[in-house]
Amino acid sequence: MSTKSREIQLVSRPKGEPAPECFALVERDLPDPQPGQVLVRNRYISVDPYMRGRMNDVKSYLPPFQLNEAMTGGAVGTVVKSAEASLPEGTAVLSMYGWREAYVSSPIGLQVVDGSEAPLASYLGALGVTGLTAWIGLFRCASLKDGETVFVSGGAGAVGSIACQLAQLHGCRVLASAGSAEKVRFLEDELKVNYAFSYRDGEPADHLKDGAPGGIDVYFDNTGGPQLEAALWHMRPYGRIVLCGAISGYNTPVPGPRNLALAIGRRLTLRGFIVSDHLAEMPAFLAEAIPALQQGKLLNRETVVEGLENATEAFLGLLRPGDSHVGKLVVKVS
Amino acid sequence: MSTKSREIQLVSRPKGEPAPECFALVERDLPDPQPGQVLVRNRYISVDPYMRGRMNDVKSYLPPFQLNEAMTGGAVGTVVKSAEASLPEGTAVLSMYGWREAYVSSPIGLQVVDGSEAPLASYLGALGVTGLTAWIGLFRCASLKDGETVFVSGGAGAVGSIACQLAQLHGCRVLASAGSAEKVRFLEDELKVNYAFSYRDGEPADHLKDGAPGGIDVYFDNTGGPQLEAALWHMRPYGRIVLCGAISGYNTPVPGPRNLALAIGRRLTLRGFIVSDHLAEMPAFLAEAIPALQQGKLLNRETVVEGLENATEAFLGLLRPGDSHVGKLVVKVS
Numbered sequence: 025m026s027t028k029s030r031e032i033q034l035v036s037r038p039k040g041e042p043a044p045e046c047f048a049l050v051e052r053d054l055p056d057p058q059p060g061q062v063l064v065r066n067r068y069i070s071v072d073p074y075m076r077g078r079m080n081d082v083k084s085y086l087p088p089f090q091l092n093e094a095m096t097g098g099a100v101g102t103v104v105k106s107a108e109a110s111l112p113e114g115t116a117v118l119s120m121y122g123w124r125e126a127y128v129s130s131p132i133g134l135q136v137v138d139g140s141e142a143p144l145a146s147y148l149g150a151l152g153v154t155g156l157t158a159w160i161g162l163f164r165c166a167s168l169k170d171g172e173t174v175f176v177s178g179g180a181g182a183v184g185s186i187a188c189q190l191a192q193l194h195g196c197r198v199l200a201s202a203g204s205a206e207k208v209r210f211l212e213d214e215l216k217v218n219y220a221f222s223y224r225d226g227e228p229a230d231h232l233k234d235g236a237p238g239g240i241d242v243y244f245d246n247t248g249g250p251q252l253e254a255a256l257w258h259m260r261p262y263g264r265i266v267l268c269g270a271i272s273g274y275n276t277p278v279p280g281p282r283n284l285a286l287a288i289g290r291r292l293t294l295r296g297f298i299v300s301d302h303l304a305e306m307p308a309f310l311a312e313a314i315p316a317l318q319q320g321k322l323l324n325r326e327t328v329v330e331g332l333e334n335a336t337e338a339f340l341g342l343l344r345p346g347d348s349h350v351g352k353l354v355v356k357v358s
Numbered sequence: 359m360s361t362k363s364r365e366i367q368l369v370s371r372p373k374g375e376p377a378p379e380c381f382a383l384v385e386r387d388l389p390d391p392q393p394g395q396v397l398v399r400n401r402y403i404s405v406d407p408y409m410r411g412r413m414n415d416v417k418s419y420l421p422p423f424q425l426n427e428a429m430t431g432g433a434v435g436t437v438v439k440s441a442e443a444s445l446p447e448g449t450a451v452l453s454m455y456g457w458r459e460a461y462v463s464s465p466i467g468l469q470v471v472d473g474s475e476a477p478l479a480s481y482l483g484a485l486g487v488t489g490l491t492a493w494i495g496l497f498r499c500a501s502l503k504d505g506e507t508v509f510v511s512g513g514a515g516a517v518g519s520i521a522c523q524l525a526q527l528h529g530c531r532v533l534a535s536a537g538s539a540e541k542v543r544f545l546e547d548e549l550k551v552n553y554a555f556s557y558r559d560g561e562p563a564d565h566l567k568d569g570a571p572g573g574i575d576v577y578f579d580n581t582g583g584p585q586l587e588a589a590l591w592h593m594r595p596y597g598r599i600v601l602c603g604a605i606s607g608y609n610t611p612v613p614g615p616r617n618l619a620l621a622i623g624r625r626l627t628l629r630g631f632i633v634s635d636h637l638a639e640m641p642a643f644l645a646e647a648i649p650a651l652q653q654g655k656l657l658n659r660e661t662v663v664e665g666l667e668n669a670t671e672a673f674l675g676l677l678r679p680g681d682s683h684v685g686k687l688v689v690k691v692s
Contacts, residue, residue, distance in 0.1 A: 077623075085595075085623040248619050261419075270619035280614025285582050285604035287630035289411070289419040294628040296621035 026053040027063060027105075030332055031094035031124035037081055041275045041343070046079065047336045050094075056105065057128050062115075063105035064129065068354045069122035069332070070098035070148040071339045072182065076274040085298050097122030098153060100137065100144050101358075111136070118147050125332055125357050142317055143324070149352035150186055150324035151313055157268065157299040158186035158244075159309045164302065165295045166242045166264040168194060173236050175199040175255055178246030179217065180207035182352035183268060187244045188215050189322050196242075199235040201228065201251060203346045210350045214323065223247075224346065228254035239263070247272045253281040259292050267296035275343055325351030332357045360387040361397060361439075364666055365428035365458035371415055375609045375677070380413065381670045384428075390439065391462050396449075397439035398463065402688045403456040403666070404432035404482040405673045406516065410608040419632050431456030432487060434471065434478050435692075445470070452481050459666055459691050476651055477658070483686035484520055484658035485647055491602065491633040492520035492578075493643045498636065499629045500576045500598040502528060507570050509533040509589055512580030513551065514541035516686035517602060521578045522549050523656050530576075533569040535562065535585060537680050544684045548657065557581075558680065562588035573597070581606045587615040593626050601630035609677055659685030666691045 028051055035048045057063045075097060078089045089095050099122035103115040110131055111117065117134040121127040137147045149155065161183075162168040174191040178184040179200025188211070191198050198217040202208050203224055211220035219235030221228070228251050232240065239260035245252050249272030255265065272278050287294065316322035327349040329338040335355040341347045362385055369382045391397045409431060412423045423429050433456035437449040444465055445451065451468040455461040471481045483489065495517075496502040508525040512518040513534025522545070525532050532551040536542050537558055545554035553569030555562070562585050566574065573594035579586050583606030589599065606612050621628065650656035661683040663672040669689040675681045 085625075252618075253614070267619070267621050270622060273619055277616060280587070280616045280618050282611060282614045284586075284614050284618075284628075285601070285607055287601050287628065288604060289632060290630065291419075291632060291635065292630050294618075294621065296624065296626050298623060298625060301625065 026055055027126055028052070029054050029124055029126040032332065032335055033092055033094050034079060034089045035092060037091070038079055042076070042079060042340060044336055044340065049333055054126055054128055057107045059107045061128050061130050062103045062108050062111045062134075063126060064101040064117055064119070064121070064134070065104045065126045066099045066101035066122070066124065066357045068100050068145040068148055068356055069335065070152075070154075071329075071335060071342060071353045071355055072097065072154075073269060073271045073274060073342055075339065076343055085300070095123040096120050098148050100147050101126075116144055118152065123332075123335065141314060145326060145328070145352075145354050146317065146324040148354050149182060149326060150317055150322055151310060153299055153303075154182045154352055155186045155313055156302065156306055156309045157183045158190055159313070160297060160299055160302045160305060161244055161266040161268050162187060162190055162242070164305070165266045165297050166244070168196065168242050170195045171197075172241035173197045173199070173238065173260075174242045174244065175201075175232060175236065175240045176244045176246070177201045177223070177251040177255070178269065178271060179215075179220070180210050180350050181246060184244070184246050185210075185215060185325055185351050186322070188217050191242075192217070193316060193321060197236070199232065199240070201231070204348050206348050207350055210325065214325065223251055229257050232258040242266070244268060245270070249273055249278040253283055256281055256283045256286050256292075259286070259290055261290045263290060263292050265292060265294040267294055271343065327351055327353050329353065329355045331355070360389055361460055362386075363388050363458055363460040366666065366669055367426055367428055368413060368423045369426060371425070372413055376410070376413060376674060378670055378674065383667055388460055388462050391441045393441045395462050395464050396437045396442050396445045396468075397460060398435040398451055398453065398455070398468070399438045399460045400433045400435035400456070400458065400691045402434050402479040402482055402690055403458075403669065404486075404488075405663075405669060405676060405687045405689060406431060406488075407603060407605045407608060407676055409673065410677055419634070429457040430454050432482050433458075434481050435460075450478055452486065457666075457669065475648060479660060479662070479688050480651065480658040482688055483516060483660060484651055484656055485644060487633055487637075488516045488686055489520045489647055490636065490640055490643045491517045492524055493647070494631060494633055494636045494639060495578055495600040495602050496521060496524055496576070498639070499600045499631050500578070502530065502576050504529045505531075506575035507531045507533070507572065507594075508576045508578065509535075509566060509570065509574045510578040510580070511535045511557070511585040511589075512603065512605060513549075513554070514544050514684050515580060518578070518580050519544075519549060519659055519685050520656070522551050525576075526551070527650060527655060531570070533566065533574070535565070538682050540682050541684055544659065548659065557585055563591050566592040576600065578602060579604070583607055583612040587617055590615050590617045590620050590626075593620070593624055595624045597624060597626050599626060599628040601628055605677065661685055661687050663687065663689045665689070
């Protein structure tokens with residue numbers, strides 16, 4: 025007895041901004057799980073800017089998405105049919121089988137999560153790879169110290185909003201930027217960062233001067249582009265720049281920072297990283313994050329889009345300047 | 359009884375490429391040394407690209423040169439009159455009192471050097487701050503490992519030529535660039551690097567692909583600009599870029615590297631440094647460098663310009679693309 029599952033496939037590769045025509049919603053029949061397998065129905069899937077890179081046919085740290093196959097990404101779901109004793113029906117699991125309603129898998133690649141400890145979707149956000157990304161960037165790449173001044177671009181986004189909060193939990197002064205009024209309000213009213221601004225409103229460098237007259241110790245860069253250049257002007261000696269994302273250039277090339285040579289005299293370090301190198305640190309991160317979430321000190325702010333059929337538009341929106349999705353964007357698929 | 363000394367003063371600040379009119383050769387009368395002081399006659403003075411930055415009236419890691427005062431910089435000389443028992447006549451000393459024929463000083467700021475161990479001028483080059491700069495960059499900033507592939511831009515320059523050789527002494531494969539045929543010949547014939555090229559001849563990125571098909575582990579950046587961008591294309595995962603100098607942009611601004619976001623997926627680290635933070639490591643460096651120099655494994659290649667009156671033109675040339683000064687540029691003043 026087969027199971028119907030809809031999935032979103034990549035059907036053509038974009039040049040520049042992706043169009044809806046690059047994607048197709050396809051219905052497939054899934055076979056019943058064979059011995060040692062389970063059938064999982066996804067509850068939430070993750071939609072992230074880094075996926076733009078995988079749409080290109082270039083070798084990178086992750087292989088490109090294959091044409092005419094379902095895209096992949098973080099997903100949390102529930103086992104609905106089991107032929108594997110270690111994963112009984114009802115078990116909640118985290119996987120990379122996103123962009124689809126259901127899938128059949130062996131236990132390899134599935135991670136059991138505890139839905140009683142925190143809402144399931146939070147394992148895609150604050151308690152997932154998203155949160156770990158913020159934590160690794162701040163504490164492993166930038167060696168953030170309590171009380172330092174931190175600037176987070178894309179501060180209202182999935183990783184950025186966690187980075188802001190983790191820095192605040194460590195007594196840091198936090199500046200954050202975003203690209204819409206709604207996001208700036210979120211930064212001010214919900215995250216209560218010390219200084220929030222829209223990078224589309226005035227010069228980022230002027231905002232940084234206002235918000236951090238003494239300079240920035242750590243810049244958590246989710247955007248690249250003009251904000252990276254602005255941050256370089258305002259870095260303090262021995263400052264650290266974490267290169268986490270470069271969304272400003274994902275669709276179209278942007279100029280490089282003309283002032284990178286400042287890094288010499290100011291002894292700056294810029295470090296790029298990929299969270300998948302650091303998954304072994306997930307327990308250390310969760311030991312800090314779960315209590316903080318349970319005590320209300322760490323907010324897993326989400327934007328929830330309903331229905332797999334709306335995932336593509338949500339993803340395309342995420343890449344547009346001025347996008348209004350606040351926090352972690354998840355698509356509720358069941 | 360006073361002593362005549364000529365010195366080169368900065369008399370106006372340049373915009374862009376400095377003109378000879380920014381400098382003036384001025385003769386002064388030096389008083390006899392007071393008790394606790396010595397009169398030193400410089401033998402060699404150091405002329406370095408970093409001095410261009412000090413001609414601007416901007417706060418940086420070193421204060422700007424003052425107008426109508428002698429410029430400063432590395433110098434090695436001999437005590438010719440002493441009123442200080444610790445520094446008898448004939449003692450060779452290293453100082454920052456460059457750009458002048460003679461000076462009066464207390465022992466503070468003077469470092470005794472042993473002219474029997476190595477030629478005096480080598481304390482401005484391979485055995486001086488120049489050599490230490492190369493060593494700190496490679497081993498402290500880039501954590502160079504034996505056998506890695508290293509690219510050194512400005513490889514025929516003072517710091518670059520030492521960086522090439524230190525990397526070779528550690529069994530590394532070395533690529534080096536320069537801006538003139540004479541310098542490329544030096545890299546090939548004297549330093550015997552694995553691959554030398556002129557950055558003005560073809561695309562640097564193509565040269566790097568030819569010279570390091572497997573990619574670059576460490577890029578020692580003396581130039582910034584197009585060579586930094588080219589190196590970024592060819593860095594291997596987990597590569598390190600040492601930001602030591604950015605001579606391509608000292609006189610006129612250059613675009614930033616448009617591909618800096620590659621640092622994310624490739625987990626690159628870019629680190630700027632200033633050698634004066636690391637002077638305490640000089641003994642560790644010399645323990646490696648002095649035997650290497652004495653055994654002929656480390657060449658202190660110099661270009662010697664005769665006469666203080668020619669120092670300005672030598673300095674201006676150093677900043678020009680295609681400049682032909684090979685190795686460490688020193689001016690012999692007596």
